[in-house]
Amino acid sequence: MEGLTLSDAEQKYYSDLFSYCDIESTKKVAANGRVLELFRAAQLPNDVVLQIMELCGATRLGYFGRSQFYIALKLVAVAQSGFPLRVESINTVKDLPLPRFVASKNEQESRHAASYSSDSENQGSYSGVIPPPPGRGQVKKGSVSHDPVQPRTSADQQEPASPVVSPQQSPPTSPHTWRKHNRHPSGGNSERPLTGPGPFWSPFGEAQSGSSAGDAVWSGHSPPPPQENWVSFADTPPTSTLLTMHPASVQDQTTVRTVASATTANEIRRQSSSYDDPWKITDEQRQYYVNQFKTIQPDLNGFIPGSAAKEFFTKSKLPILELSHIWELSDFDKDGALTLDEFCAAFHLVVARKNGYDLPEKLPESLMPKLIDLEDSADVGDQPGEVGYSGSPAEAPPSKSPSMPSLNQTWPELNQSSEQWETFSERSSSSQTLTQFDSNIAPADPDTAIVHPVPIRMTPSKIHMQEMELKRTGSDHTNPTSPLLVKTSDLSEESKINSSVKFASGNTVDGYSSSDSFTSDPEQLGNNVTHQRSHSGTSPDNTAPPPPPPRPQPSHSRSSSLDMNRTFAVTTGQQQAGVVAHPPAVPPRPQPSQAPGPVVHRPVDADGLITHTSTSPQQIPEQPNFADFSQFEVFAASNVNEEQEDEAEKHAEVLPVEKASDPASSLRVAKTDSKIEEKTAASAPANVSKGTTPLAPPPKPVRRRLKSEDELRPEVDEHTQKTGVLAAVLASQPSIPRSVGKDKKAIQASIRRNKETNTVLARLNSELQQQLKDVLEERISLEVQLEQLRPFSHL
């Protein structure tokens, strides 16, 4: 489509028409409803209309965009002027009159076009009436109103057409207004005549057929009609009376309005305000409505429930269908109840209906709850009315505030709040925990919105505490209390933290940093980290101290473990060295009471045993935590004398039972070892094993266990690995000083450690089982040999 050039008047007219058709404010109108009616009202043959629609491209698009609409309007004007429909005719035809959308006679057409494009007098040309809003049928009526004499005749002419067109009339900026009457005073018209309402004129014509001076009629009837109208409403008087009164009342209103409007200089203002006239509520009317409202609902700020309203309005004897429609129009917020404003609007509609007005399709802006207070500011009413209406009453605040500005304000507030709710919920869902932090962040620092939500643990772990601290100290902008600032970049810091932790722990312990990170308290670790940080200078400022107060002893919880670790490290080394060197070395055994037994049989074992024994006793005094050995002792005592066959069971029992405690695990280790030792002992020197087991007095179970471990270890070369493993396991166990009294962190850590121990032990167990099998086979072979030898001996 080539560019469309419109004159100013055309532009305005088209935009008004478009707004009229654009009932949903979607900036594009479907080819239905208003548009079709509009084109039909253009008095063009159907095929021409179809051609126009096709030319403007609406058929292609499926709807009328603004440009299509304008082109269509231009084509309508072209067609109405009698020019052939061509695409190029849009711009070529000069001085095209505005498209006329009225089943109007020529005089009105010309009037309309002329008045719209000119500022001139509008005596007969109430076409000016039409201007922005399509004057449709009302145009004619307008002229009628304007001129008492003319209207009569034209009213008669237009009467048949009016009912058809009237419902379609609407002002440009509001969905539908009824122009009851153009606001020209019966006298001079320096202003543009404005349209008059459609159906109004039919009764008017009828009623006034006899009278000549509209003014006289108007003035004369001004006071009584309103009251009569109301009275009639309440008492259901004959309709004719209403009709008679109606024009008078309308005229009265019109008179009032025209006087008021006559003062305005702005053409558009006049025009727009004229559109509101038909639906504006006068003061008397309003007072009457308010009184009626009070009879139902004394509180003016309260609601009238739907049922009460139904009863009340049913008294008007209007058909239910129409009452239903009036309700739909007036219940602005669709809540089933009427506020004062809604009630007045409904009442006004009922009155209008009873007086012969057709109900509009949409609530006139003057009747919208907000605008009833703004009777004289039509311009103000136009915009907010539309906004308010299109603003979906459902979203209006439940307070039913009677002022449009408040509605507009609250709506954006609602939007904002909804956005906030959305963001809040979104954030809180994205971050699994610490929603309080979320709320702090969300409104405060929208820039620092969480880019990559990282789940934050509820229970602060060392790592997270470290992260938090690093974040706090390392980031300048963030909230000191927001662990949510953990972002992907923090992961790198995490590794840094780990390394730093290791560094810290490495000072005291080697190789246990990772496990330690789980054991000690976050504060401690945090302290460690901060301590290190201050040392290493990784984070320049310690501005934001972590929430938990740092413990005086950073490594307090780990002290024993660290010590133990140190010890164990040494011990491990010693053990390993001892294990490796066990054959040559003969370390002294503190309590060699039972040791000699097995030692005798297995000197090699004894070495290892001695070695281990030497180490183990060292461990005992050095590690007060090993007091758990008492349990170990008891357990050992209870299990020592058990049969070997029960070993498997005991293993099973032991394993799960001891899962939770380190000493238990060590116990388990010892148990396993003892059992295996028993088995292995039994394999060759059964006596020895038997001797060993009963030889294990309760007071020295530890040693025995350890010895058994030692015995076990040296037995098989491959056991050395296990020895190392066992040693490591043993060593690691005491790393948790007080598992019982520890907090959840320590327990979890200990659990983890125990699980590791379990796996190690399970492996060991399987290997030992294998050994057991071998040994058993050996035993069998030996027994067979014995049997073979015995007959000889028996002989």
Added chain:
Amino acid sequence: MAVCVAVIAKENYPLYIRSAPTENELKFHYMVHTSLDVVDEKISAMGKALVDQRELYLGLLYPTEDYKVYGYVTNSKVKFVMVVDSSNTALRDNEIRSMFRKLHNSYTDVMCNPFYNPGDRIQSRAFDSMVTSMMIQVC
């Protein structure tokens, strides 16, 4: 878009049925009637399931060669049935849902009207206009 829209009451009588003017309306009435069986079947399948938006929307009830029938049921067992032309570029499920949502909202508005007796035919102009906008979206 929608070629036919129908609102059926709990007792399975129609409260509102409207077809695009181009087609034989009786055929659509029949289709809607037969779709009620499918709707009932889906409802019973859901059983005592808690009703939420997803379960209000029943989805495609059954397709024919020319049309697809979609269903939606409200909490009060009022059913909305929509017949859509298959030749239309396949409407996305979301669009159908939004159309049903609009229908539901309009129906609620009709219900709020004290002058409307539940069980009456729906004669609200606002409802009509909304349905029209849904049905005639192509010039």
